[in-house]
Amino acid sequence: MDQDAIFLWDDTRRIVARQPDSGRRVAMLGACTPVSIEDDVLTVTTDSAYAKRNLEADIELFEAALSEAAFMPMHLVIELHRDEDRPQFPPIIRDGINGDIEWFEGSPTQATPFTVVGEREPATVIPFEATKTTLSEDEFRAQLGNDDRERHEPRPLASRSRANLRENHLTREASDQDLKLTFENFVEGDENRLALIAAKQVANGNNAQYNPLFIYGESGLGKTHLLMSIKNYVANNDPTRVCAYITATDFIGDYTKAMAGERSIIQEFTEDYRDVDVLILDDIQHLKNATGTVQFFFETFNYLISHGKQIVLAADEPPAMLGMSERIASRMGSGYEVPVQIPALELKRSLIHTFYRRYKEEGLVGYEGTIEDGILNVMAEAAGDNIRLIKSYVQQCLFLASELEKHGAKITDDDVRAKAKDKWPHGQRRVTVEEIQHNVEQAMGVSHADLVGTKRNREIAQARHVAIWLCHQLTDLTYAEIGARFGGRSHTTVMHSFRYVNTVLSERTDRNLYETIGQLRRKLEA
Numbered sequence: 001m002d003q004d005a006i007f008l009w010d011d012t013r014r015i016v017a018r019q020p021d022s023g024r025r026v027a028m029l030g031a032c033t034p035v036s037i038e039d040d041v042l043t044v045t046t047d048s049a050y051a052k053r054n055l056e057a058d059i060e061l062f063e064a065a066l067s068e069a070a071f072m073p074m075h076l077v078i079e080l081h082r083d084e085d086r087p088q089f090p091p092i093i094r095d096g097i098n099g100d101i102e103w104f105e106g107s108p109t110q111a112t113p114f115t116v117v118g119e120r121e122p123a124t125v126i127p128f129e130a131t132k133t134t135l136s137e138d139e140f141r142a143q144l145g146n147d148d149r150e151r152h153e154p155r156p157l158a159s160r161s162r163a164n165l166r167e168n169h170l171t172r173e174a175s176d177q178d179l180k181l182t183f184e185n186f187v188e189g190d191e192n193r194l195a196l197i198a199a200k201q202v203a204n205g206n207n208a209q210y211n212p213l214f215i216y217g218e219s220g221l222g223k224t225h226l227l228m229s230i231k232n233y234v235a236n237n238d239p240t241r242v243c244a245y246i247t248a249t250d251f252i253g254d255y256t257k258a259m260a261g262e263r264s265i266i267q268e269f270t271e272d273y274r275d276v277d278v279l280i281l282d283d284i285q286h287l288k289n290a291t292g293t294v295q296f297f298f299e300t301f302n303y304l305i306s307h308g309k310q311i312v313l314a315a316d317e318p319p320a321m322l323g324m325s326e327r328i329a330s331r332m333g334s335g336y337e338v339p340v341q342i343p344a345l346e347l348k349r350s351l352i353h354t355f356y357r358r359y360k361e362e363g364l365v366g367y368e369g370t371i372e373d374g375i376l377n378v379m380a381e382a383a384g385d386n387i388r389l390i391k392s393y394v395q396q397c398l399f400l401a402s403e404l405e406k407h408g409a410k411i412t413d414d415d416v417r418a419k420a421k422d423k424w425p426h427g428q429r430r431v432t433v434e435e436i437q438h439n440v441e442q443a444m445g446v447s448h449a450d451l452v453g454t455k456r457n458r459e460i461a462q463a464r465h466v467a468i469w470l471c472h473q474l475t476d477l478t479y480a481e482i483g484a485r486f487g488g489r490s491h492t493t494v495m496h497s498f499r500y501v502n503t504v505l506s507e508r509t510d511r512n513l514y515e516t517i518g519q520l521r522r523k524l525e526a
Helices: 003-017 023-029 049-057 059-070 137-143 193-203 223-237 248-259 263-274 291-306 326-332 345-362 373-382 387-406 413-423 433-444 458-474 479-484 491-507 511-525
Strands: 032-038 041-046 075-080 114-116 120-123 213-216 243-247 278-282 310-315 336-339
Touching: 003 023, 003 032, 003 041, 003 059, 003 479, 003 491, 023 049, 023 059, 023 193, 041 049, 049 059, 049 075, 059 075, 059 479, 193 213, 193 223, 193 310, 193 336, 213 223, 223 243, 223 278, 223 310, 243 248, 248 263, 248 278, 248 291, 263 291, 278 291, 291 310, 291 326, 345 373, 345 387, 373 387, 373 413, 387 413, 433 458, 433 511, 458 479, 458 491, 458 511, 479 491, 491 511
Parallel strands: 041 075, 213 310, 213 336, 243 278, 278 310
Antiparallel strands: 032 041, 114 120
C-alpha cells in the first residue's frame, strides 16, 4: 500500500470524526483500505458492498474532508474487492461496547474456518459478542454453537491436552494489577474504537483478518490495556491457547541471557517462543537497535505466522515509521494496523466520570468525598492527554475532596485546576505553530518569509523540515493543516519533512541537526 495514501486517509478520517454524529461514518471509513494516490484521486478498497454504497451516497461529504486533508481538490474512488485473501474489517458498534453489533455486508457474520498449519484441525471461529467479554469456560464453549450452526468442540493442540500442557516460561503469572486490565474496564471512544474491536476479534481467535495486529499510538493512551485484555480473555476463556505477553525490553533481556547459555538453554528459549498460540509483544520500537534480537524476532515471526499462530504488536509509531529495515517493517505491517489516538474532550469526560465512579464503587478508605458532575467536567477540560495520568489525577482530586469535606468544605473548580497544573506542569501549555516557527527561525538562522516560502536551499529546507516535524509532534493539527501554515504545502510535502526528520533522529546522520532538534523540542515543551 502507498504510505502517503495511508496517512492522507488517516487525516481524512480525523476530519470526518470532528463532525456531529460521526461515529457511523468513521466506522465505515475504517472498513476501507487506502491503496494509492494518483494526481488528485485517492483510491480505497473495501470488502463490504454495504459500506461502498453508503460511502458513495455521501461522497461529496467525504471528498470535502479528503480535499481539506490534502489541501487541494481531491476525488475519492471506492472499489469493491471480495478477495478472500484481503484483510477483512471489524463490525460497526451502534451503542458502544454493550450495544448490538451492526455488521457490514460481506463481513464475517458467519463462522470463519481457519487451520493452524500442522497442529490444529480446522476450527470454527465466532464473531466477538459485544455484550460479554468475560465468559465461563462452559459459556465460551456453548457460544460456538450459536446462530443455529452445527456445534463444534474446538480441538486442543495434540501436545497440549489438559493433562500434559508443556511448561512455557513465557506464560508468567500476571500481577493483580494486570488482571484488572480487561475489555470491561477499557473506556471506549472514537479515538480507540477500531483498536478495541480488532483486539476483541483477536481475543476470540479470529486471526484470519488480523494477523499480525499492530496497534500504535503515543504512550499512555491504552495500548497496553488492550494487549493485556487479549491475554486475560484468552487465559480465562480458552486455556488450550498458550498466550504470552512480553515487553520488548524483556524480550531483549531474555534473548541476551539465552544466547549466553548452553545449547540446551538456547533450544528451550526458541521452543518457548515457537510454542505459543498468541504472542503479544509491547513497545516494539525498542527492538530497532538490538540487531541480534531483531533477527530472532524476524525468524520467530515468520514461524508463528506460517503455522497459523497469532501475533499482536504495539509501538508508539506505525511500522513504517519505526526506523527498522524495510523487510521487518513490511512484515509487521502485513496484517491490520490500527491507531489509538490522543483523547479529545469527550473521551476525557468519559474517562474521568468512569474512573470517579469506579473509585466510589470500591469504597476505599479516604475516598468518601463527592465530586459534582460539573467539577468532573472542569477536570476533563484541565486534564492532559495521558490516560494513565488522568486516572491518577481523578484519584488525587477525590482524595482532596474527601479531606475538604472533613472540614466542612467542598472541592472547587480552582482546586481541580491547581491539581491539574501540578500533574501536568508543562503538558498543558499549548504550543502554537507561530511559537514553533519563531523558535526554529531563531535557532537555525532563517527568516519567516523563507521558512514558509518556496526557497529550497539546504539550510532553509532543513529548518522547514524541523518546524513541520515539531508541529506534528507538539500540536494536534493534521498534516494538511500544518501544510496550510507553511505556505499551503501539500499533504505529501509535509509527509516528506516528517520522514526526513525521523531519519535524522533514528540514524543520527547529522549530529548537529540531531542536537538542534532535541534542544528545540525541550525548549518548546518547557
